[in-house]
Amino acid sequence: MKIGRVVGTVVTPVQHPAYEGRRLLAVRPVNPDGSEAQDRLFIAVDRAHAGVGDRVLLMAEGSSVRDIVGDARAPIRCAVVGVIDEIEIEGRAVYP
Amino acid sequence: MYLGRVIGRVVATQRLPGLLGEKLLIVQPLDEKGETAGESVVACDVVDSGLGDVVHVCDGRESSMALRDPFVPVDATIVGHVEEFEHAEPAGAGGETRTGRE
Numbered sequence: 001m002k003i004g005r006v007v008g009t010v011v012t013p014v015q016h017p018a019y020e021g022r023r024l025l026a027v028r029p030v031n032p033d034g035s036e037a038q039d040r041l042f043i044a045v046d047r048a049h050a051g052v053g054d055r056v057l058l059m060a061e062g063s064s065v066r067d068i069v070g071d072a073r074a075p076i077r078c079a080v081v082g083v084i085d086e087i088e089i090e091g092r093a094v095y096p
Numbered sequence: 097m098y099l100g101r102v103i104g105r106v107v108a109t110q111r112l113p114g115l116l117g118e119k120l121l122i123v124q125p126l127d128e129k130g131e132t133a134g135e136s137v138v139a140c141d142v143v144d145s146g147l148g149d150v151v152h153v154c155d156g157r158e159s160s161m162a163l164r165d166p167f168v169p170v171d172a173t174i175v176g177h178v179e180e181f182e183h184a185e186p187a188g189a190g191g192e193t194r195t196g197r198e
Binding site for chain 2 (some may be wrong): 012013014016024040041044053063065066074078
């Protein structure tokens with residue numbers, strides 16, 4: 001899993017049926033300290049009621065995302081699976 | 097999964113049987129500001145996209161799940177048209193809304 005920051009919401013009226021009723025978020029991966037990671041922007045299905053600005057847990061790839069959405073044949077690869085409250089590195093709180 | 101803009105198409109008459117009938121487009125990945133991010137890819141399309149459309153691309157193994165045959169060698173498929181992308185800065189300093197079709 002990656003740590004990310006929700007930077008936006010995506011509206012796709014024309015989409016594959018597996019995405020019906022699912023909310024899409026734009027997530028920018030960040031390092032634990034909050035600095036921007038050397039990574040690309042991800043679009044992910046929201047499974048944690050996250051909002052713009054939230055620090056989140058991002059499942060960036062894999063079949064486990066298809067388990068989460070309950071459809072083994074869904075073309076869905078990324079999901080936001082948690083909203084992060086705190087991050088601690090070597091005993092030091094780095095977030096919030 | 098990522099955002100991209102359709103910048104072209106690919107015609108390949110001779111291809112694997114599982115790929116027959118699948119439309120192939122060239123997609124330029126975009127970042128949250130709508131600027132190009134990384135190199136363009138060839139993607140299958142299941143939502144009838146056209147040149148210039150801003151799209152939502154599913155990559156990796158899951159991309160073939162959107163196709164008629166889910167066991168074909170494909171690593172990117174366009175699964176949605178982006179009509180609206182709302183991008184807000186973390187400080188709440190003036191979010192902006194973009195429309196997919198320009």
